[in-house]
Amino acid sequence: MSEWKAKRFWKEARVVEAEGGYSVELDGRGVKTPAKRKLVVPTRAMAQAIAEEWDAQEGEIDPGQMPVTRSANAAIDKVALQHAEVARMLADYADSDLLCYRAESPAELVTRQAEAWDPLLDWADREFGARLIPVSGVMHQPQSPKALEVMAKRAHGMDNFTLTAFHDLVGLSGSFVIGLAAMHDMRETRALWQLSRVDEQWQEELWGPDEEATAVAARKESEFLHAKRFLNLAQ
Structure with a gap:
């Protein structure tokens, strides 16, 4: 049986201000890290890069094509701890x-x-x-x-x-x-x-x-x- 893969469900990814920095919302829903923490990054430029990675996804989500998102996840879920x-x-x-x-x-x-x-x-x-x-x-x-x-x-x-x-x-x-x-x-x-x-x-x-x-x-x-x-x- 093939492994289930998440597919694109949103129409728009956009940058929003958040406590402690900036975040990305998918149709108004905040992006979370793999550990279910809020994805909040220090600069608008980084948040914009992440939003562009999510917007570029078509069909199945490919984390391999989302390097900024992956690094931000690592900073929040691993390095911060x-x-x-x-x-x-x-x-x-x-x-x-x-x-x-x-x-x-x-x-x-x-x-x-x-x-x-x-x-x-x-x-x-x-x-x-x-x-x-x-x-x-x-x-x-x-x-x-x-x-x-x-x-x-x-x-x-x-x-x-x-x-x-x-x-x-x-x-x-x-x-x-x-x-x-x-x-x-x-x-x-x-x-x-x-x-x-x-x-x-x-x-x-x-x-x-x-x-x-x-x-x-x-x-x-x-x-x-x-x-x-x-x-x-x-x-």
Whole structure:
């Protein structure tokens, strides 16, 4: 027996003001999250994006085509309930940041990593006073407590919607610093994503692209770009 799927039942999706922000109504009925909480978002722009996603649905509802709605649901149903845990988890990335773990050889890859990643580490130091030190090899080496404290405070200070976007920026790239760089428009978002893939690009140049790996990378890039869009909508 095929699984039942919800179908469009409304004629109009519209943005309305709500306590604490903005919501979306479908023919006057407020949209709720999967956990049956009121879907209230911080900006009209985000609510408008959600309304457009609902308006674009025809026939069966496809959550896969509603990324802003999904991220807003995650902020309300998940991150809001465990904000401190999520912030702490993301802060831990700074202690093992992708940008700090460098190849020992060959020299060409060592140089490429330094040229790609050193400017980001320098920027984090200038902007936030958080100097992360690169090391050679894959063995974990703790960063300075001062730098980690700075990073942790930034994560814990984010609101639920910002932290939701930041979670994906950091988790997808493997780098707290790249997440911060995307948040502060240090470089164009797609360029930052490419900087997170220096090692993969090196392997592709050596051995040629792998079809499955290429598909996974494309999906992750799309999710990274969406996370930045969601972050912008939250502000």
